[in-house]
Amino acid sequence: DQQVKQNSPSLSVQEGRISILNCDYTNSMFDYFLWYKKYPAEGPTFLISISSIKDKNEDGRFTVFLNKSAKHLSLHIVPSQPGDSAVYFCAASLSKGTYKYIFGTGTRLKVLA
């Protein structure tokens, strides 16, 4: 049972344009969401997070939007740069119990110069 889904396995975007990565979840109890970025042969690195009391969080070129009614979150990267080329994972967590993360399957972003 895949509780966190990233339906686009890959995405290509021109440098300078906006990249939009999408994530859907099924468990309405999730109340904390994160995006991690992963380069080849490295571990995932934290990018940005959002709690369910917000619908938007910004950090520089990265913005995460949360639509609780649709159980959907998205990551916007503006402007996209070639160094953003990586695999992006969304993750969801519950604030009760062990706070463990449930990860999606990832989206490979390629930013074309």
Place this chain on the structure above:
Amino acid sequence: EAGVAQSPRYKIIEKRQSVAFWCNPISGHATLYWYQQILGQGPKLLIQFQNNGVVDDSQLPKDRFSAERLKGVDSTLKIQPAKLEDSAVYLCASSLDMGWETQYFGPGTRLLVL
């Protein structure tokens, strides 16, 4: 600040053999996680430690996998005996504490079982 260290980086074994992975978390981090990432999938939590106690091992295949964090710092994950489907990247992560603390990942150990 040093990151999460893992060794070895790569391991190739035959099925039914044993293998062990080592993780050294960021200094001062109380919570340590082991994840399994199969090709094309996201990381899946195997076990979570808080200091030297287990707080979640619900997805650890306990008939063949074991993990320990005896002194609340380093941790080892063992597979005995390995199966073909254990081929994956094993990621260790640590966080300052439980809760919504950011998890910091190591580079992972890539295991291939032949």
